[in-house]
Amino acid sequence: MQEIKTERLTLKPMCREYLATTHEYAGDPENTRLMVFLPKDNEEETLAYIMDAEREFLKEKPEYYEMAVFCGERHIGGISLWIMYGQTKAELGWTINKRFFGNGYAPEAAKAMIDYAANALGIRHFIAQCDTENAPSQRVMEKLGMKLTGEYGGRKNRADPDEERREYLYELYI
Numbered sequence: 001m002q003e004i005k006t007e008r009l010t011l012k013p014m015c016r017e018y019l020a021t022t023h024e025y026a027g028d029p030e031n032t033r034l035m036v037f038l039p040k041d042n043e044e045e046t047l048a049y050i051m052d053a054e055r056e057f058l059k060e061k062p063e064y065y066e067m068a069v070f071c072g073e074r075h076i077g078g079i080s081l082w083i084m085y086g087q088t089k090a091e092l093g094w095t096i097n098k099r100f101f102g103n104g105y106a107p108e109a110a111k112a113m114i115d116y117a118a119n120a121l122g123i124r125h126f127i128a129q130c131d132t133e134n135a136p137s138q139r140v141m142e143k144l145g146m147k148l149t150g151e152y153g154g155r156k157n158r159a160d161p162d163e164e165r166r167e168y169l170y171e172l173y174i
Contacts, residue, residue, distance in 0.1 A: 021075035
């Protein structure tokens with residue numbers, strides 16, 4: 001996969017070169033408290049995640065894409081696209097370093113991934129999920145034109161795996 005460019009951002013395949021800047025947001029409990037797979041406990045765990053993403057990029061048909069989000073030369077976050085083969089459906093996810101919240105970077109990066117997935121992979125149905133308390137992610141989904149289609153229990157966020165939470169499901173058909 002090549003880089004994806006927007007007006008302000010560049011999405012680059014995740015790689016080991018970005019370990020420190022990835023761990024800055026992926027290992028920050030405050031930044032990731034409402035997320036299922038984050039925070040990462042240490043740099044070794046973050047490196048394992050990055051190495052998995054690197055291996056996935058080498059496959060003929062990757063099941064997912066993990067991209068580093070850059071604004072200029074600054075690595076400000078990550079975005080993922082999980083493909084559900086056999087369907088024209090994929091799940092989006094994003095994490096922006098809290099130092100860059102409030103600038104519209106998450107919806108811009110997500111829109112770029114949607115456009116890539118639609119044009120290069122033929123994906124027409126997108127989903128995204130978030131903790132019901134994650135108002136910023138809800139706003140991102142709404143800015144993307146996604147519609148709230150469900151609310152479910154059973155969510156376990158990594159920051160507090162003993163607490164069962166609720167999550168929203170948003171969908172977009174293009």
